[in-house]
Amino acid sequence: MSEAKTKQQGAVQTTGHAWDGDIQEFNNPLPRWWLWGFYASVVFAVLYWVIYPAWPVGKGYTTGLFNNITYTVNGEERSRHWNTRSLLVKDMQTGDEALKTKEYMQKVAAADYRQILADPDMMAFVRSVTKGLFGDNCAACHGSGGAGVMGLFPNLADDDWLWGGSVEDIQNTITLGHTGYMPGFARTFSDEQLDDVAHFVLSLSGHEVPADKVARGKQLFTGEGGGCYYCHTAAGTGMKSQGSANLTDNIWTIADVQGQTELTGKVDAVKTVIRNGVNRVMPTWQGRLDENQIKLLSVYVHELGGGQ
Template sequence: MSDNNTQQQGKAVQTTGHAWDGDLQEFNNPLPRWWIWTFYATIIFSLGYWIIYPTWPYANTFTKGVGNTITFQNSAGEEVTTHWNTRSLLIEDMQTGEEALKQKAYLEKVNAASYEEILSDPDMMAFANSMAKVVFADNCAACHGPGGDLPEQAFGLYPNVADDAWLWGGTTTEIEQTITHGRNGFMPAFGKSLNDEKLEQLANYVLGLSGHSVETDKAAAGQKIFQGQEGGCYYCHGTDGTGLKSQGAANLTDAVWTVANVPGAVKEEGKVAAVKSVIKNGITRQMPQWKSRLGVEQIKLLTLYVHELGGGE
């Protein structure tokens, strides 16, 4: 009996010797062997990870890891090799991944086609618009608005590219020229060369060109200023007021106002005042050239996108 009791005691679970409330004890069970080896494996894995991948910060930088470089092309088309990181991995995947290669192949097809071929092919246009929408949002929406139609608070600052009024021309060739090389919009200020009365007369004539109600006597006097050497407005806007695309001069007969906030004025005197203010202060606007920032393919996509936003020409 004593040997049997000794054997049972030897198999009994050991305790730490701590006890609570007299009979509550803390067992001293050993950890399972599989758990211990798993724990050691995680330590070995972490040591390898610390060596291979970017890990520890120090000073103003961090350890870059070894043997884990990624090669991709930057926005300038130059091949760049850098250490592994999630940003570089994403760029590489966007350039060499399966979907990226399909997209690249279709982009080459679009780039090789003429504007006429693309505009007549629904599939190519759908592809061009899907890509150009992102390019437009990243580079153009800040000024022209997300959909090309300016928010009300930005009226007069930048042209609306979602209407069919093209200051510099709305053909694909003209739009591509605008995006590639930029534009300088300028109209001289007449506040010093014309007194307030003549500014009022000229504003009435200009407003009347688009069918608004104006004071006929003032409009008649304003026509002489517009067509004569004193104002010389016909040099840019034409004798009929339809504008000159080579100068970016607006068509004054189409009731599309890009700077003077005529649509926002309720009464006729407010509309005259809006036109008068533009004539008095002039216009200075500049669109930057994008050829140094965007590639030929991106400019072509944007050209198609903007062309369709405004209905095209």
């Protein structure tokens, strides 16, 4: 002990190097526990090589021992040495989150729409889990909040529905898709006639327009000359089965009537649509999304703002 003590208190060891004449470098020994720590990390590395994939050998590598990951593929159990991809497969099948989601999914799958809509807990789940689904599959056209794009993609957050706004209708739309078609009337109508019909259409939603044009337009709209009433009905309220727009309310999805302040602008907007027609496609999601995903999306879209 006394020898050790003198060492501790004695002169400081240096490496013996000197720079600029007097700058020296201490050469203090390490504490023993530090050295042990170093040896321990070497031992750890060796154990790691044994347990995990580590060393390249020829065209392969050591795969590690005692550390297999087991998961199920097509009903048959498979086991691989440790690797992140197998970990992921396992996590997606039996991870904590996967099980929790599965449990909720089953609850939602077993419930009917009325039950889901009435249960705040299930609704909170649907809203959070479906946000990703909607973002991946629907938001590209309809926007991440479902507001759509004027003239191109309908707004899903309002209470006007071309193909019906009940959850069942929405499910039907997502599953099968729709083709929204209105022929162009460029050849059928003269420019004057287009003008008349446009005025009549605007009058349906309460716009103040000259009565003579409305009268002429109405004749074209409800008569065989235009035949508009086939799809839009004589009252202009539209038909769910045709996906034809309700022209009597304040919502415009193709002609940007609201974006125009002057009546002439509104008329032009409507005229353009009548002249060129409409051809829009909502793709079918059957096959791309499974039944339950479509169910979730139906509820989600219904809840975006105006479900009926």
